[in-house]
Amino acid sequence: MSLYVYGVVRAATSLPAALRGVGEPPQRVRKLTVGKTAAVVGAAPERLRASRRDLGAHQNVQLALSAAGPLLPTRFGVVADDRYQLRRQLTERSDDYLAALDRVAGMVEMNVKVAAVESGLASIVRDDPEVRRARERSRRSPSMEADLRLGEAVMAGLRRRAGAVGAAVTAALSAMAADMQQGPEVAEYVLNASFLVAAEEAERFRTAAAGLTRDHAGQAAVTVTGPLPCYSFAALPAPARA
Known part of the structure; x- marks a missing residue:
């Protein structure tokens, strides 16, 4: 059977x-x-x-x-x-x-995802060199293609900004974890990582993540899921077939 x-x-x-x-x-x-x-x-x-x-x-x-x-x-x-x-x-x-x-x-898994948000566009244009150059090219030689390239540059800039947030989130939360594993790439996220956390520290971890969410509001969306079973840290083949 x-x-x-x-x-x-x-x-x-x-x-x-x-x-x-x-x-x-x-x-x-x-x-x-x-x-x-x-x-x-x-x-x-x-x-x-x-x-x-x-x-x-x-x-x-x-x-x-x-x-x-x-x-x-x-x-x-x-x-x-x-x-x-x-x-x-x-x-x-x-x-x-x-x-x-x-x-x-005694451990649980906490999953953290970071996604770009389409807000603060003025600061992206002002602070991101790639976006700034694309805007200047669009102004010098207006065309549908130039507008398309500007839009692509803005989206890439939003992801770079979210990536910087992801790096800061990873550094801050890794200090509270025994281990961290990068999860599979998901198109809409710049970070998909799981943290191995002592069960009694799970609530403190969530509180710290909520603080990071507030700190980076308008730059990226931070989502925390858990406590979960330790899917990412079993490090052994499944005892059967999938």
């Missing part, structure tokens, strides 16, 4: 009572224990889709597991062909999984 995999925990971790996950009806969540580690699994739906209900169920299970102890979470949609495959991988990588669990124990 195929198993849906939520992540790896220590064998001693107690699962919350009556925990249910993906599937229709929602499937019971249980542990598959091998030595000192355990995969947290449920029956895999025959047709797994990234529906809002199943995405929410996946996240809710992982949030509950994170509250119970250290977790190496999987991304949505990780399925093992059978329990023997999982047992084999847990056995072969036992020391690696235990070391990774020790690393994230």
Whole structure:
């Protein structure tokens, strides 16, 4: 029977009572224990889709597991062909999984994104040399193409300004984190980074990020999401296939 995999925990971790996950009806969540580690699994739906209900169920299970102890979470949609495959991988990588669990124990992930904002255009024209040159060319030789190039220069200038904010945000928040990982590039953001933060420091981290948001209002938009399971810091292959 195929198993849906939520992540790896220590064998001693107690699962919350009556925990249910993906599937229709929602499937019971249980542990598959091998030595000192355990995969947290449920029956895999025959047709797994990234529906809002199943995405929410996946996240809710992982949030509950994170509250119970250290977790190496999987991304949505990780399925093992059978329990023997999982047992084999847990056995072969036992020391690696235990070391990774020790690393994230008592920690949470905070994700920070920074995006450009279309405000303060006068200051961009005044302070950004590339934009200033594009405006001067447009004034000397007015044309549709020159206006297009000016618009492109302004957008690039807005991203550069937001990038400077992103660098300042990264430097300030990294001082409060045990580690930081750059996330995948997202078109509308100049920064997509995740920070490994002690759980008891999560609120202080959010407060510091809110202060940075105020400090840079009008220059960039700063968004903070978390606390989250430590997706970016497990540093191990998923215990199955995605």
